[in-house]
Each structure stands twice: as C-alpha cells, then as structure tokens.
Amino acid sequence: MSYREVASKQVLTWACVAIGARMPVAMAPLALVFLVRERPGGYSLGAALAAAYVIGEIVGAPVLGVRLRPERARPQLAAGLTAGAFGFAGLGVFPDAHPVMLGAFAFLAGAGPAAAPGGLRTLLTSLVPEGAAAQALSVESMLTFAVWAVSPATVTGLALGVAPGVPLLLEAGLMASAAAGMWLLPVGWEADEPEREGTSRLRVLSRAWPVYVTGAASLSLLALAELVLPALLEQRGIGVGWAGPLLTAMSVAAAVGAFAYGARSWPGLLRTRSAVLMCGMAAAVALVALIPGAGGIAVALALAGLLQSGAMLTRNLSLREALPPGALAAGYSVMYAAVGAGYAGTGSLAGALLQVAAPSTAILAGVALTVALTAVGWWGERRTDLSAHAADPVVALAPDGRGPEGPPVGGGRDPERRL
Structure with missing residues (x-):
C-alpha cells in the first residue's frame, strides 16, 4: 500500500x-x-x-x-x-x-x-x-508532530x-x-466483532496491558527531552533559548520518521520492532545527557525524534492486533491515559532528581526507567502470545458444560479471537 x-x-x-x-x-x-x-x-x-x-x-x-x-x-x-x-x-x-x-x-x-x-x-x-x-496512522503522526x-x-x-x-x-x-x-x-x-454477552469491556481492554506499558515508556523519554533540556543546556553553558529550536528540530525529525515508516513495509514482529525502536530512542536520549556541545545534542534529539515516531506507530499497530474492532477506540483512549501517566510520572521523577543531582544524571535515570518499562512491555507481549498458543489445544465445552461442543474455532481461540 x-x-x-x-x-x-x-x-x-x-x-x-x-x-x-x-x-x-x-x-x-x-x-x-x-x-x-x-x-x-x-x-x-x-x-x-x-x-x-x-x-x-x-x-x-x-x-x-x-x-x-x-x-x-x-x-x-x-x-x-x-x-x-x-x-x-x-x-x-x-x-x-x-x-x-x-x-x-x-x-x-x-x-x-x-x-x-x-x-x-x-x-x-x-x-x-x-x-x-x-499509512493512515503515519499521516496521523505527521499531523500530530506538525501541530506540536x-x-x-x-x-x-x-x-x-x-x-x-x-x-x-x-x-x-x-x-x-x-x-x-x-x-x-x-x-x-x-464493529465487525460485537462484544460477547457477559464479557466485560474492561476485561477485554486489560489484555493489551503490555502495549500500554510500552506506550507509557515512549512518552517517558519525551518528558525527559522536554522538561530537563533547559536545565541540561544551562549545565553545559549553552543558552537556554536554544531549547525551543532543539525541540522543534526533534518534532520535525519525528514527522520525517513517520513518513518514512509508512512509505514501506518493515520486517519482524511488531513487538520486536517496537523494542528495537524504543532501545534506539533511549540510546539517543542518553547521548543527549552525555554530549557536551549544542550541535551534538541537536543531532541526538533529531535521532530520538526520528525513532520516536516509528515506536509510536508500532504501538498503535500492536493495539489493533490485540483488540477486537469494537474495542479499539476505548483501547486508544486507555493508551492515551497510559502515555499521559508515563509523561507525568517521569517528569515528576526528573523534577525530584534535579533537586539532588545534575540534569544529565536525571536524564540517565529516566532512560534506565524507560528501558525497564520497555522490557516489561516486550515480555508481556511475548508471554501473551505464548499463552494464546498454549490455549490452542483446549477443547470447547458445550454451553451446559457436559462435553465437547465441536471442533475449536479459529485454532482453539475464542470465537471473537480476543485471546
């Protein structure tokens, strides 16, 4: 496409x-x-x-x-x-x-x-x-980064x-x-797959928890870049006024990354792509904390933005795979809350660390937290897949519970493919 x-x-x-x-x-x-x-x-x-x-x-x-x-x-x-x-x-x-x-x-x-x-x-x-x-989600990301x-x-x-x-x-x-x-x-x-009677929508949404964790991790890095950058520039002896242009460059790079991601197909599982992009973004933000010059910081922030858009797109595509169509809007909203919580939590952590540590140290601590969240999200997605496959051989019971109802539907998963 x-x-x-x-x-x-x-x-x-x-x-x-x-x-x-x-x-x-x-x-x-x-x-x-x-x-x-x-x-x-x-x-x-x-x-x-x-x-x-x-x-x-x-x-x-x-x-x-x-x-x-x-x-x-x-x-x-x-x-x-x-x-x-x-x-x-x-x-x-x-x-x-x-x-x-x-x-x-x-x-x-x-x-x-x-x-x-x-x-x-x-x-x-x-x-x-x-x-x-x-491609549609890439267009949305380009629009979002342009607005920001x-x-x-x-x-x-x-x-x-x-x-x-x-x-x-x-x-x-x-x-x-x-x-x-x-x-x-x-x-x-x-909604091609209406909700099964008696199935809680919250229960359906909770099955995508690893994707929410990864989403929170991605905005944690953005919080570090936005909230600690002025203090870091001051620590490096660089004019604080450069914070605005540097963050704008990061947003422009993210828009370019969103276009590039949607322009072609990419190999590998979504969870693997997401983990690789998140680790690359974490490395770029860590470089921001370690590089002394404004030019190097600009390059590192641009690289972080370039990777951030891809990480955001893989997260949204993973959510499309994890939830039935009728629950997608609710899932995106829960994701919105999760990334907001990640942004606020990391921002609060960085603010507290700035009282007792250098800005570069605060950024590195936030990067470590982000990598940990990314690992938890990747493990959760992998474990969910393994659990789903392990459930394949289970024989469905008749509604009265007296025995087999027939052959498993969809390879042993429930009829709405939500597992």
Missing part, C-alpha cells in the same frame, strides 16, 4: 477536524503558565493548572473512551469536544478567577475531549482500506504580543470548530 490509498476528501476533512481537536492539547500546558504568570506565585499556579489539565486527561480518557460506541461515536465525540471548548473558554474569559475555579476549568478542558484522540484515530482507519492502516512543532511559538506570540488569555480563547475556538466538523464525518465505524 502507498500514501495514495489514504488521499481522499474524507481524510482531508478528518485532518481539519483533527487539527482543531489536537492543537489545543499541544498548546494547553504552556498557555496555562502564561495565563497566570504575572499573578503572585504565578509560575507555581501555572504548574498546578497544567497538572489539573493533565489529570483531567488521564481520568477522562479511560472513563469516556470505554463508553464510546461505534454506532454513535460522532455525537459522543462532539459532546466531549464541546465540553473541552467550554473549559478553555472559561480560562480565557476569567483569567483572574479564583485558582480553584481555574483548576476546575482546566480539569474540564482536559477531561471533556480526552476520548477524542482514540475516537478520531479509529475513525481515520475506518475511512481507508484495511491494508492502508499503517508550531504550538509553542503560537502560544508565546499571542500571550506576549496580545494578551495572556488569547491563546486559551483560540484553543476554545479550535475545539468548538472540531466539534462542529464532526458532523461532516461518518457517524461512527463498523
């Missing part, structure tokens, strides 16, 4: 909706800091608001994602995006409100649309031929050049436009 398979009017419409839904997410943490930085204790309050926003995402993604239904996804996603627009608008209109009210608006802005990334990803793959899923590349400059320019609340109002408008744009897309997607 080639990228021509995903070039259609519907995919272009989807891309416009996705930009409206995702650019506010990319802008939010920095915009919240700029919103309150001139108040007493402004930077601490900004960090607290950003934490409330991220907590909203972590809570909202699994709670709302599990409730997404393929046959009525459009109104559910539109409602969540509308709630997020309301939260961002509240922050922009009432910048001087009590911190508790601002925290509530930030939580709503994060929680309301938290199921949208997973729902939109599932909708995208339903718009293209089955064999073009990798332009968001910091957009927030900074509007907050400093116009007013601190303007970025939040822009975010509200973008998210409202995404909610309206949902009505130009299909109402949902087909």
